[in-house]
Amino acid sequence: MKLLEWRVRKVPVGKISLILGILAFVLFSAWKIWALTGYWSLEPAFDSLRNLFLILRDKFGGPGEPPMGLYNTLIIVLKLLGILVVLLLIGAYSTLMERKILAFMQDRLGPTRVGPRGILQPIADGLKLLQKECIVPLGADGNFHYLAPVICFIPALMGAVLIPFGKGLMPVDLNVGILYFFALGAFGELGIFLAAWGSNNKYSAIAGFRAVAQLVSYEIPMAFCIMSIVLLSGSLKIGEIINAQIEGATAYGGLGFPIWFIVPQFLGFLIFFLSAVAETNRTPFDLAEAESELVSGFHTEYTGLRWAFFFLAEYVNIFIGASIITAMYLGGYAGPELPFLGETLSSVVWFCLKVFSIFFIIVWLRGTLPRLRVDQLMMLCWKRLIPIAMANFLLTGIFVFANTVRLTPQLWPVHLENSAYTSIAAIVFILIIMFGLAWFFAKDLLKPMKERDV
C-alpha cells in the first residue's frame, strides 16, 4: 500500500538530451567567438549589430536631421516592437512563474503538461483564450464594455518606455519620468471603472467603487515616497535617479556618496511597495476582483481575449511596478560586471534579478495572506501609511538639507567650525528619530486591528 506516490520515476532521456544540446550549442558558439576574435566575450556580437545599424545609418540618413530619416524611424519601430514582444512575453510568462512559485510554496507541482515542465502553458492558455467567444451581456453598455480592456492595457504598454532594462537600454528617459508612471497608474484604473460600469452587473459595480476608492487612497503615500526619492536624487528622470545611486551625484544634486536609496529610505521602500501592490490589485489588496466575494469583480462579465487583456495588463503592471521599485530603491541595473557577459549584458542580468526578487515577494504575499476587508484597507492607508509617509518625507527633507550644508558649507550663512562632524551628528540624530518613529508605529501595528481602531 503505497501512499501518495504519484510520480513514476524513469530515466529522463529528453531532459538529458536537452541539456547536452544546450551545452553543445554554448561550446560551439564559444569556440566560434574564440576563433573569430581571439578573446572570450559576447561584445563582438553586439559590435556586428552596431555595425549593421551604422551601415543603415550611412545609407538612409542620420539622427538629428530635420526630416526624420528612415534610419531613425526604423530604430524607433524596432525599439517599439522589441518592447511589445518582450512585454507580452513577460506578461504571459509571469503567469507561469506565479503558478510555479505558488506551487512551490504549497508543495505542488504546478503546470507540468504542456511542454517540458509546463513551459509552454502560457502559450496554450493564450491560444485557448483567442478561440473563445467574446460575450457581451444583455443590457451592457457595448462601447464601454469594448473599450475597457483596451484602456486598461494601453497604459500598461505605455509605461514600458520607462523601464531601464540595462545600462543604455532605456527606451526613453523622460524628464518627467516618475510623474509619467504615476499618471499612467490612474489611467489604467479608469479602464477598471469603465469595465465595472459597462458590464451592467452589480458585482462589477461594487468592484469598480472599491477600485476607485483604493486608487485614490493609495496614490497619496506613493506620491510622498516618490517626492522623498526626488529630494534625494534631485531629479525626476529615472536614469538620473539610478545614476544618483551608482555615482552619488548627478547634474542636479544627489547625496555626494553612492548608496542605494533603500538604505536611507527603508520606510519609504516598504510604503511604496505596499502601495504598488495595492495599485496593481494584488493580494492582500485584491478587493476589486475579490473572487470569493464578488465572483470576479470588474471582469465578471468578460470572456476570451478581452479578459486576457485585463490579465495581461495586470501582470505587465506588476512588472512595471517592480521595475520602478528597482530603479528607485535598489539601484536599478547597478551591480558588478559579470564574467564573459560584458557591461551591458551584466547590467541587464542584475536588473532582471532585482525585478524577479520583487516579483517573488509579491507572489509570496499572495501565497501567505488573505484579503483585507474594505474598511481595514482604508484604515491601513489613511491611518498608518499616509502619516508614516509624511513623516518620512519631512525627515528626508531635513536629512537632505543637512547633507547640502555639509557639501557646500561656504554657501550657508551659518559658519561651522567642523562641518563634517556636525553633519554626521545630524544624520545620526535623524536616523535615531526615524527608527524611533518606525518602532513606534510598528509596535502599534503588532496589536490586532480590532483593539487598535475601535
Next chain:
Amino acid sequence: MSDPKDFLTTQTGTLLEKESEDRFWLNMGPQHPSTHGVFRILLETEGEIVKNVVPIIGYLHRGVEKISENREWMGALPLTDRMDYLGAMSNNMALTLPVEELMELEVPRRAQWLRVLALETNRLASHLLFYGTLGLDLGALTPFFFAFRQREIAQYLLELLSGQRITFNYIRYGGVRLDITTPIEREFRKFITGFRPAYEEMWNLVEGNEIFRTRIIGVGESTPELLIKHGVTGPILRASGVKRDLRKDRPFAAYDEFDFDVITHDKGDTYSRWYCRYKEMGESLKIIEQCLDGMPDGPHIKKMPFFFKPPPGEIYSVTDTPRGDLGVYIVSDGSRFPYRVRYRAPSFCNLSVLSELLYGTGIGDVIAILGSFDPVFGEVDR
C-alpha cells in the same frame, strides 16, 4: 421574478425596512463561488453594508425522507450518505441508532469501537475541509492545500476501511460492514504520526497571520441565548461557550469509554468557530489513537437478514455530527418499509440564525460568517 421585492412580499412577507434610494439588492447565489453549494441569499446593501437579508434554500431538495418510505430499511441507509456528504459516517450512525433501539439489538463491542474510529476519522476530514474553505473564503490559497493534503489521506483511510471515499454506507444495523485489518491499522498509525506536525503548521498559518486574525476576530459575534433560541448546535454553539456535546452528554456508540475534552470558546465570533473546529481535530486524533490502541476482539457485526421487519413503534434519537445534533425520528408499522423517517438536520437549524448575524456587516464579512457556519446543502435541503 424580476424584482426581488415582489418575491419578498409575495413569498415571505418579510420586507423589514423602508426602501431607500441608496440601497440596492444583491443576489448572491445559487451560482456563486463561495456560498458552499447551492445557497441563495438576497442582500439589500447600502454601499457595502448589509441592511436586509433573505436566505433562500431548496435548490438541492431530493426528497430523501419520502424516498426512504418506498425502500426497505436497508435501502434507506445509503440515502443518508447523500445528506451531509462531508460527514456521511455520522449520518449512517444517526439512522442506525433508533432502528437498533427499536429492534433491541445487541451490537458487539468491537463494532461500537469501529464505529467510533470511522466517525472520528470522518469528523477530522470534515473539519479539515472547513479549515481549507474558510481560508479560500477569506482569499488565502495556501491553507486550502495544507488542509487538503491531510484530508486526502484521511479519505484514503476511510476508503480502506469502508470501500468508499465519500458515500461510505459503512455503519450498518447491528455493527459495521467490514472489519479492520492489520495493514489498515498500520496506515492509520502512519497517518497519525504524519498529521501531528502538519497540525501544528496549520495552527501557525492562521494564528500567526495578522490579516487572518483581523478578518475573523470579532466578526459575526453571537450570544448563547440567541443561538439556543434558534436551535443552533454543534461547534457553533460550543464556540459561544455552551458546553454541549452529545458524545459526552448522551453517549452513543462507545463514546463513554473514551477520554476526550469538549472544546469551547467564549467569544462566539468567527474566530471562536474556527478555534473550536481546529481543536476538535486534535480531540478526534486523540480518540482515533485510543481506538487503535484498545480495539477489543470479537465480531464486527451482528448477523442480520437483508430484509427485516422491526416491531411497530416510534423513536426519536439524536447523535452528534461534525455540524451539530442530527435528530432522526422513525415510525415503523411493522412492515419491511419505514412508515416515516424524518431528519432534523443541524445545518438547516444553524442557518436559521444566519440573517441575524449578517445584519450590519460588510459583503466580505457575509462570506466569512457563512464560511464559518460550514453548512452542507445536501443536508439543508435533503
